[in-house]
Amino acid sequence: MDSLASLVLCGVSLLLSGTVEGAMDLILINSLPLVSDAETSLTCIASGWRPHEPITIGRDFEALMNQHQDPLEVTQDVTREWAKKVVWKREKASKINGAYFCEGRVRGEAIRIRTMKMRQQASFLPATLTMTVDKGDNVNISFKKVLIKEEDAVIYKNGSFIHSVPRHEVPDILEVHLPHAQPQDAGVYSARYIGGNLFTSAFTRLIVRRCEAQKWGPECNHLCTACMNNGVCHEDTGECICPPGFMGRTCEKACELHTFGRTCKERCSGQEGCKSYVFCLPDPYGCSCATGWKGLQCNEGIPRMTPKIVDLPDHIEVNSGKFNPICKASGWPLPTNEEMTLVKPDGTVLHPKDFNHTDHFSVAIFTIHRILPPDSGVWVCSVNTVAGMVEKPFNISVKVLPKPLNAPNVIDTGHNFAVINISSEPYFGDGPIKSKKLLYKPVNHYEAWQHIQVTNEIVTLNYLEPRTEYELCVQLVRRGEGGEGHPGPVRRFTTASIGLPPPRGLNLLPKSQTTLNLTWQPIFPSSEDDFYVEVERRSVQKSDQQNIKVPGNLTSVLLNNLHPREQYVVRARVNTKAQGEWSEDLTAWTLSDILPPQPENIKISNITHSSAVISWTILDGYSISSITIRYKVQGKNEDQHVDVKIKNATIIQYQLKGLEPETAYQVDIFAENNIGSSNPAFSHELVTLPESQAPADLGGGKMLLIAILGSAGMTCLTVLLAFLIILQLKRANVQRRMAQAFQNVREEPAVQFNSGTLALNRKVKNNPDPTIYPVLDWNDIKFQDVIG
Incomplete structure (x- = not known):
């Protein structure tokens, strides 16, 4: 992820600022930085790109304030399209000493390269024109004494005095020591005698990278690319600034003879190639000679x-x-x-x-x-x-790479494991064997080979699938690169089926001092194969283990010949032709052969006027079945005590209630097992507190009670009133229906007299709709009805 972040950051830098492009393409050539009577020059070249603004060459007053103020005569270099040049004739040698810069702009960003010129007849000469160090380095800036004078030597930084050496102590190599250099230590350092001036001063420029060695980035937390051939890692982009004569991402490629630049397309025009050319690149690189030259003037050829x-x-x-x-x-x-x-x-x-x-x-x-x-x-x-x-x-x-002659042998298998003899010897090829690999995979699955490193001939493969066919082979590895041989012959095997589940309802209880009783529910296997129960018993305190086979029709087994007061771990499984799955471990102690120890850490807490809490702890292994708390009022007879027996030995605290206020009690605690009760060494004293008086502000509590009762009463009255209203409405409705029904039924008969007979005719009436009364179901009864 760090490398990806580095690439992204570099890409953003290239796209937005163009700083890297400019830094890699802008070159300042300082011809003969040590000025004598010969012609000297500065040439600033924009190689391979066109700057948006003209290239400028000027005096670097930030580095040296007291240098000449005369403007420079900057001209176009006729041999290159994008290059500026300043040439000093020999008669202007007195105006050359000082610091200079070349500046070009790329997408609004200024790229500045700095260099210096000094008199060849100066009293001191620097070891190098520039020096690039990392943050935190120990730095020694050196000046070689050329002229001997009976004067003190003085050293300046950016024109300000920082150090002096008495006349009798001026060494042949004048040094400025900077332990643990920081970016603020960077600048132009000059050395001269106290009676000298700018014309007799020697200059060297210290460049301190913002980051420690091999680090870059805003927080210096990225690792630099390994720059070869003395390339320098840029602290902002992490890219390599290559020296003249080399190119590539890591400066790994050499240019042709007498060529330089990021793409090696620029060529030195001198008769002797790049002789006397000091190439200066953007910080943090500094200045150096071309390939094949050395010295301050870069005019000393490196001998063949x-x-x-x-x-x-x-x-x-x-x-x-x-x-x-x-x-x-x-x-x-x-x-x-x-x-x-x-x-x-x-x-x-x-x-x-x-x-x-x-x-x-x-x-x-x-x-x-x-x-x-x-x-x-x-x-x-x-x-x-x-x-x-x-x-x-x-x-x-x-x-010859080694290869086993024989396939591995399968010694034993289960439903999820296999024991393998890898049979690594004999083998074909050369030794010695450095390591061995066991390769395996399922036969009918499209899976890649898995492998494990093995050191012994016998190895166990775990986490296999049940009822699955696997194939095995062995690969031998000898020393050296590419020492992995071809895998040997393949062996196939099939894992066993999954065994029966463990017995259910397992229970382990002590029966005596030397016997434990293991019981389980009856087993009804789904297959007709014979089966049995395998019981494994082992001691926790000793290396004692025993496996017992029990017929499948039994539901219990006695584990005999055990030791008193010892903890055992027991598990069981049901086996047929294949082994079953083990049950969870059960633990139990055999009964004790001695009296139990007294309960420990007895504490009495939470004491009130009528109660107290007693807590304790007991030791394992003594078959403690119950705890007895005996207490009595101090001073009374022994037969007036009260015993509280706790039959659950896992309970470790109990609250005594019904005690008398301001009374001292004597409390004893006993532990009981199959042998008897423990003997308490001493009794514990319990003193209850005085009975607390009713607080004076009970009026508030009474008011709260009255408020609760009042609220409940109002609720009842409201419910009762609603019930009466509903009852009255239903009563009026029933009376209205009864009156209507009575009116429809009651009709008077009509009497008609005839001459013959007396006939009684009834008026035919229409059958009224029957009166339907609602039927009340239990589901219709509401909570409000119950309240009513």
């Missing part, structure tokens, strides 16, 4: 050095397969890709597959896709440069 092959052992043991030999050589000039070769025993010449420079060495990496035992023999690393030729023979011994 015959190449030398380093870090190549005389004998190399390799495993058959892919092989990447490395040839590493020094010398000057450094060997190139074409100048390094590798010769096989049969005369075949190999050329590097990869090549880089690092720490003044050329590193050639060759690739052999498949090396075999016939390739064993003398190989030769050859380097041939303009400075000379060197060869280094070395012997390669190719080993």
